[in-house]
Amino acid sequence: MDQLFGFFQDVARQFSGWLENVDGEGLVVSGLILLLVILLRKTLSGFAVGALDFVATKIQITIGDAVKQAIEPALRALIISLALYGVLEALHLPAILDTTLDRLVVSVAVAAIFAAAFALVDASVAWIVQPKDKMHGLQLSWLLKVLKAATLIIALSAVLKVWDIDLGPVLTGMGVLGAGVALAAQDLFRNLIAGMASMGEKRFDIGDWVRVEGVVEGIVEKMELRSTLIRRFDQAAVHVPNAELANTTLINFTRRPHRRIRWSVQVVYSTTAEQLEKIRDDIGDYIETSGDFAPADKAARYIRSDKFSDSSIDILVNCFTNTIDYAEYLAAKERLLLNIKRIVEEAGSSFAFPTRTIVPEQAEPFPQSGEQHSRGNDLGIDPSK
Incomplete structure (x- = not known):
């Protein structure tokens, strides 16, 4: 506590000495310059962005509006920091105060620079990684995370360096701590x-x-x-x-190249062999010429009279669409369904549905009394008993 009190006493003594020898005219000029910079910060940052855009155009690089909007706030902070640094140099403040304020202003300037770099990571990666590189979205997102993390680490290191903080002991302590953290963070x-x-x-x-x-x-x-x-x-x-x-x-x-349609088209048993062949061929012709389906040499295609079911003759339709988009797949599937219905009807056949025919057993008529006696005698039974 005594050391802290002594520190503030020392600062107050140095500041009092500085006030006695301060250049009032220089102080006013420095304050006006700082005020002017603060008022014109938007204009100055806009001029800097315009100059950057001009240079980029000369080297055939396009700077989008998103990039300009991202770096403008950082440029404003940098401009004000530079103006403050110049004012502090002109004021010749006491050594202990001058050093602290200088480091603070430089830290803000460094933070502004790395803030702009952080904001430019997305645009930089999009410019460096061309679509022809075929980098997957996951790889791109992880690359962005790694670059942003690296930017933050470098920015933190630069700010600590401004304050003369040695990172060696910090990293050593983190290494010891990391061993314990690793055990708890295995998952x-x-x-x-x-x-x-x-x-x-x-x-x-x-x-x-x-x-x-x-x-x-x-x-x-x-x-x-x-x-x-x-x-x-x-x-x-x-x-x-x-x-x-x-x-x-x-x-x-x-990752599928195609989507499959596999149907069993069931027609009635009264359909003739000629009608079955016509239905089969017409369905094949539609699939071949419609443009909705993959060629037979790229994806298996089968349109065949398949089997005799309980209530129908089944025609197997197995084909693959050209698209894997679900909405387009449904549209192609609907067109195929409507055309199969039209083909079956034009062939003179119809679709079967499950049916069951129930034939009641013919009941034997009840025998007359004479027949009973006769049957009883045939079996060796005396009807009188």
Whole structure:
């Protein structure tokens, strides 16, 4: 407590000495310059952005509006920090106060620079990683996270360096502490490694329709360090731990090149062989020429009279659509259904439905009395007894 009191006494003594020798005219000029910079900060930052855009245009780089809006606040903070630094240099404050304020202003300037860098990570990655590189959404999102984390770490290191804080002992202490934290965070690290493995294997991407056997089926929205968010079709959000996701059978429906249609078209037994052949051929012709379905050499296609069922003759229709989009798949499926119905009707046949014919057993007429006696005698029975 005495040391802190002595520190403030020392600062007050130095400040009193500075007030006795201060240049009033210089103080007024410095204050006016600082006020002018604060009032014109938007204009100055806009001029800086314009200059940056001009240079980028000369080297054939396009700076979007989002980038400009992201760096303008950081530029304003940087401009004010530089103006403050100049004012402090002109004031010649006491050493202890001057050093502290200088470090504070420089820290703000460094933070402003790295804030702009942090805001530019998204635009920089989008510019560096071209669409032709075929980088998956998950890989891109993790690259953004790593770059942003690196930016924050470097910014923190730079600010600590301004204050002459040695990072060596801090890192050593973190290493000792990390051993204990690692034991308590085994689950986190296991999920982190599993997530990186899934990303490396490219098992799925953001927006893919997947089914994790026995867990969930839905659309992948994002992968975090510990879990992956899968949105079910009823819009419920399910967070699946990455370790469980990596060790469980996963079906990726989005990676299918086609969607299958497999129907059994049932026609009545009165359909003739010629009509069956016409129905089969007409369905095949429609599938071949409609443009909705994959060619037979790329996906299996079967249109055949298949079997005799209890109430119908079945025609197997097995084909694959060109699209995997669900809405387009349903539209192609509907067109096929309508055309099959039209084909069956034009062939002079009709669709069968389950039927069952019940034939009652013919009851034997009740015998007359004479017949009873006769039958009784035939069996060796005396009717008089």
